[in-house]
Amino acid sequence: MTTMESLIGLVNRIQRACTVLGDYGGGTGDNAFNSLWEALPTVAVVGGQVISPSSGKSSVLESIVGRDFLPRGSGIVTRRPLVLQLHKTEEGTEEYAEFLHLPKRKFIDFALVRKEIQDETDRITGKSKQISPVPIHLSIFSPNVVNLTLIDLPGLTKVAVEGQPETIVEDIESMVRTYVDKPNCIILAISPANQDIATSDAIKLAKEVDPTGERTFGVLTKLDLMDKGTNALEVLEGRSYKLQHPWVGIVNRSQADINRNADMMLARRKEREYFDTSPDYGHLASKMGSEYLAKLLSKHLESVIRSRIPSILSLINKSIEELERELDRLGKPVAVDAGAQLYTILEMCRAFDKIFKEHLDGGRPGGDRIYGVFDNQLPAALKKLPFDRHLSLQSVKRIVSEADGYQPHLIAPEQGYRRLIEGALGYFRGPAEASVDAVSSLCLERACKEVNCRNSVELALAANTSLEKFREESKKSVIRLVEMESAYLTAEFFRKLPQEMERPAVANSKNQAASPSPAAQDLYGDGHFRRIASNVSAYVSMVSDTLRNTIPKACVYCQVRQAKLALLNYFYSQISKREGKQLGLLLDEDPALMGRRLECAQRLELYKKARDEIDAVAWVR
Numbered sequence: 240m241t242t243m244e245s246l247i248g249l250v251n252r253i254q255r256a257c258t259v260l261g262d263y264g265g266g267t268g269d270n271a272f273n274s275l276w277e278a279l280p281t282v283a284v285v286g287g288q289v290i291s292p293s294s295g296k297s298s299v300l301e302s303i304v305g306r307d308f309l310p311r312g313s314g315i316v317t318r319r320p321l322v323l324q325l326h327k328t329e330e331g332t333e334e335y336a337e338f339l340h341l342p343k344r345k346f347i348d349f350a351l352v353r354k355e356i357q358d359e360t361d362r363i364t365g366k367s368k369q370i371s372p373v374p375i376h377l378s379i380f381s382p383n384v385v386n387l388t389l390i391d392l393p394g395l396t397k398v399a400v401e402g403q404p405e406t407i408v409e410d411i412e413s414m415v416r417t418y419v420d421k422p423n424c425i426i427l428a429i430s431p432a433n434q435d436i437a438t439s440d441a442i443k444l445a446k447e448v449d450p451t452g453e454r455t456f457g458v459l460t461k462l463d464l465m466d467k468g469t470n471a472l473e474v475l476e477g478r479s480y481k482l483q484h485p486w487v488g489i490v491n492r493s494q495a496d497i498n499r500n501a502d503m504m505l506a507r508r509k510e511r512e513y514f515d516t517s518p519d520y521g522h523l524a525s526k527m528g529s530e531y532l533a534k535l536l537s538k539h540l541e542s543v544i545r546s547r548i549p550s551i552l553s554l555i556n557k558s559i560e561e562l563e564r565e566l567d568r569l570g571k572p573v574a575v576d577a578g579a580q581l582y583t584i585l586e587m588c589r590a591f592d593k594i595f596k597e598h599l600d601g602g603r604p605g606g607d608r609i610y611g612v613f614d615n616q617l618p619a620a621l622k623k624l625p626f627d628r629h630l631s632l633q634s635v636k637r638i639v640s641e642a643d644g645y646q647p648h649l650i651a652p653e654q655g656y657r658r659l660i661e662g663a664l665g666y667f668r669g670p671a672e673a674s675v676d677a678v679s680s681l682c683l684e685r686a687c688k689e690v691n692c693r694n695s696v697e698l699a700l701a702a703n704t705s706l707e708k709f710r711e712e713s714k715k716s717v718i719r720l721v722e723m724e725s726a727y728l729t730a731e732f733f734r735k736l737p738q739e740m741e742r743p744a745v746a747n748s749k750n751q752a753a754s755p756s757p758a759a760q761d762l763y764g765d766g767h768f769r770r771i772a773s774n775v776s777a778y779v780s781m782v783s784d785t786l787r788n789t790i791p792k793a794c795v796y797c798q799v800r801q802a803k804l805a806l807l808n809y810f811y812s813q814i815s816k817r818e819g820k821q822l823g824l825l826l827d828e829d830p831a832l833m834g835r836r837l838e839c840a841q842r843l844e845l846y847k848k849a850r851d852e853i854d855a856v857a858w859v860r
């Protein structure tokens with residue numbers, strides 16, 4: 240047989256785990272998980288707010304705890320649900336409080352608890368006076384409490400005060416309703432005795448959601464403030480409004496007591512005395528007061544939890560089945576720890592690298608297309624270069640005379656030759672760069688095809704980045720080859736030229752024997768410029784043959800060979816920089832899918848843990 244402590248403690252633990260996972264009820268939509276939070280029995284404290292007369296909700300809670308710890312002030316003070324978990328400790332032990340969001344801090348000073356509730360409320364809602372459904376969990380350990388969990392909700396209000404959004408009235412009501420609508424919710428409806436019970440906000444709401452009064456506990460405060468000669472027996476004896484559970488009357492500290500900082504323990508004793516000596520309520524004394532209320536609720540909560548355990552278990556089992564099915568559908572669960580993720584990713588990179596190499600080396604199609612670039616595309620592009628235009632008679636004349644300047648050349652236009660050759664060599668940059676791009680896109684195409692099989696956009700991006708790096712290197716190398724040709728011309732080639740140059744002049748002299756100086760005559764004639772064009776063309780064609788052989792060498796050296804050697808190393812170095820979530824990204828292309836899988840896995844863990852905890856409680860068997 241278990242104790243009350245273990246049952247309420249069990250629910251407390253499950254409730255805390257739910258909050259950590261973001262389950263505090265209210266989930267809607269197709270993807271919403273079953274809410275375990277909503278299945279857990281709770282006591283929700285409901286009362287009217289601010290508008291006179293106030294219900295005394297805060298005073299009741301403080302009286303149950305026996306400490307002053309709730310924020311007070313004008314406007315809506317409670318703006319987030321406060322899950323108040325009370326744990327009874329041994330007589331004589333020190334009282335302290337703990338927040339779920341500050342697990343390592345023990346609060347001994349309850350004034351600091353009040354401040355932390357305010358600060359933590361503001362952390363989520365800002366100072367905007369908005370409300371938020373995200374609960375604050377506060378545990379109080381004290382010899383002066385009973386084991387009990389209460390959820391303090393924002394007080395029901397009728398008008399928005401300054402600084403609050405217009406919708407606050409409906410917002411609060413709908414938040415309170417998400418709690419009190421649930422059949423597992425025990426409603427602690429607090430109303431002041433100096434107000435007509437028919438107009439109590441708390442009772443009106445309770446009547447609506449729990450018409451038979453099965454799960455409502457009516458609490459009447461401020462009995463001491465009733466007009467002389469009147470009493471609240473009509474309500475307390477259940478004649479004004481009948482509930483299944485007896486009404487409990489309360490006498491809290493007055494405002495004057497609060498101002499005086501009157502001791503809570505003393506207040507409890509005074510309350511006891513009030514009922515013991517009251518001519519009106521004496522016959523009900525043993526069932527009145529905040530201490531009695533706390534014990535009554537604790538006992539009731541325990542019995543409700545006991546009765547609900549089978550249905551909670553069946554919800555948990557059903558949810559476990561659903562989650563396991565969904566995880567199956569989502570595919571193999573991602574290895575949760577970073578080590579396993581890293582292993583999987585490296586395996587994937589190795590497989591990718593191996594197949595990629597096979598494509599380049601032969602054995603798989605791909606490498607032959609790179610050869611096609613060198614054997615067909617590059618020679619064709621070289622052939623198409625516009626040397627005819629560059630070396631047209633007109634262009635040669637212009638370039639040579641520009642190079643000569645004011646002093647025409649005497650024998651051979653050295654500067655003119657250089658300018659013509661430099662200009663022509665510049666055209667080689669285009670085919671050189673195009674070869675690099677073609678090889679790069681073939682490598683990338685191969686890589687992407689391979690990566691697609693592995694379903695990882697991240698891997699594709701990593702391959703792309705590294706191939707891009709190789710492409711840049713390769714481009715620099717081929718451009719350097721072209722620039723080297725411009726930087727130093729092969730003098731040997733031109734040394735052979737004078738003899739050849741003479742040949743047309745000799746032929747000329749045979750035909751025009753009477754001509755006084757044919758060579759001199761031709762020095763600035765068209766024939767002379769045509770010869771220059773033809774010499775330059777021959778030189779450029781020699782360079783073209785060289786580049787046709789060296790460009791492929793540079794591409795293979797910088798791109799293909801590097802891709803084979805360094806792609807895997809590049810993956811390794813990139814991956815070792817990543818951690819946690821980023822590793823997960825490498826494994827899967829869809830962050831939404833990944834998120835859902837993680838959520839499902841966490842939920843599954845929560846449900847399994849909850850099932851184990853419930854199973855561990857002896858009475859279930």
Ligand SMILES: Nc1nc2c(ncn2[C@@H]2O[C@H](COP(=O)(O)OP(=O)(O)OP(=O)(O)O)[C@@H](O)[C@H]2O)c(=O)[nH]1
Binds near residue numbers: 294298464492495
């Ligand atoms: N004399 C007397 N005063 C009470 C009683 N209950 C509450 N009060 C006073 O009523 C005022 C409001 O009490 P709270 O406990 O703050 O009431 P609340 O419903 O939480 O109201 P807000 O804090 O304004 O939301 C305080 O001055 C209390 O001292 C009671 O039973 N008797």
